[in-house]
């Protein structure tokens with residue numbers, strides 16, 4: 001793999017993703033990992049990420065010079081670039097010339113391997129207070145910026161290079177080109193990490209692990225479980241049984257997608273449990289958001305457990321498939337010593353006496369890779385490209401108690417919003433588009449000749465990278481107008497449409 005050494009900024013995951021986009025497998029490791037351990041992973045290259053520290057600060061993470069004599073290609077970014085310069089006896093200094101955000105980079109000479117043929121002036125994303133003031137011996141300086149006299153250097157002979165700017169962020173115009181040139185031209189790594197290779201590898205791994213045992217998977221309707229199950233099915237065929245608990249809180253068409261399109265595309269054996277009456281019964285009269293979440297979580301486990309026991313009664317089930325992704329692994333510590341940011345529970349709290357071993361074929365993958373694999377496996381496009389959708393479903397998008405009638409209103413409005421967003425070609429630029437029914441609020445309106453007293457619908461389109469922070473999407477006014485007109489015309493109970501223009505923080509993405 002290419003190892004991305006995490007110096008504690010939020011950039012390591014992004015770098016790892018960009019490396020994968022260059023069709024090279026990458027993994028994130030903590031900066032505390034000793035060089036011997038790094039080398040033991042037989043890295044094809046090592047990338048030192050940016051970080052919040054200043055190289056000359058007490059306790060700032062250092063780079064062991066031994067890293068540069070092992071013959072492994074190394075690429076330093078931002079803090080990693082400075083730490084690399086210092087470790088190789090160049091110089092970095094606190095000059096007071098801070099640069100944050102878009103900066104003009106000036107290519108020096110022919111630009112070396114990394115920048116050759118690219119525009120002499122180009123915009124890059126910077127975020128630094130210190131800078132490299134002298135490149136180490138043997139390095140060619142290939143670019144500078146107003147605040148960083150040495151903004152890129154390389155020693156192609158030793159396969160070492162670095163940049164002060166952040167090539168991994170979209171604001172750096174030629175960032176991906178620079179990264180690819182390091183990987184393919186400086187480090188000489190072949191671009192072999194492709195969907196087909198990933199599928200082949202995972203299928204072989206699952207087969208080896210599972211043998212002839214039986215496997216169970218809970219499908220949620222989301223991308224991750226759908227792709228995980230399809231991969232496992234490709235590996236072990238009918239040894240896999242999927243259970244789909246229809247809790248009655250999905251959006252229009254979603255249950256059908258799982259029950260028909262997905263099964264048609266994969267040939268998977270699917271046990272559908274229609275538990276909507278049970279969920280709605282348990283939710284009756286409940287208005288508190290956390291209560292709703294607890295009830296849905298609890299009922300899900302009960303229903304799934306029942307289905308699992310029925311299957312177990314036929315024949316022992318050894319494995320349970322989970323759609324855990326690489327960011328979950330990294331953020332939960334991942335066994336690499338990275339800080340435990342949050343613990344993830346995909347099928348949390350299964351009872352003790354249902355003991356399964358976990359099969360997690362997506363553990364090494366990022367979301368975009370999972371989508372590509374899903375497409376390569378022939379899953380329906382709407383399923384593969386689906387926006388994130390919360391486990392408790394529409395129950396937390398009805399502000400007030402949940403019942404069939406209210407669900408029907410919300411489903412109708414939500415479908416219109418989704419249809420229009422798709423028709424406008426904006427599915428990819430909007431990260432998530434909750435539609436919320438203010439079921440306990442009524443407002444006066446006028447329709448035809450009569451006064452109406454209906455409910456407001458809230459549109460909550462947001463842009464985000466990871467749901468931790470988000471901004472409200474600036475949808476074209478024409479699109480909002482179309483959605484509003486259609487909803488108020490076509491959904492009788494709704495006489496008002498409002499747009500939520502709150503970022504996160506302070507708002508959350510969902511209303512509950």
Ligand code: XMP
Pocket residue numbers: 293388389390391392432467504507508509510511512
């Ligand atoms: P918030 O509303 O916290 O949402 O900004 C962040 C992301 O998490 C999703 N979300 C949930 N997903 N169970 C889930 O599986 C939940 O209870 C839940 N609550 C929020 C939300 O849709 C958004 O993508």
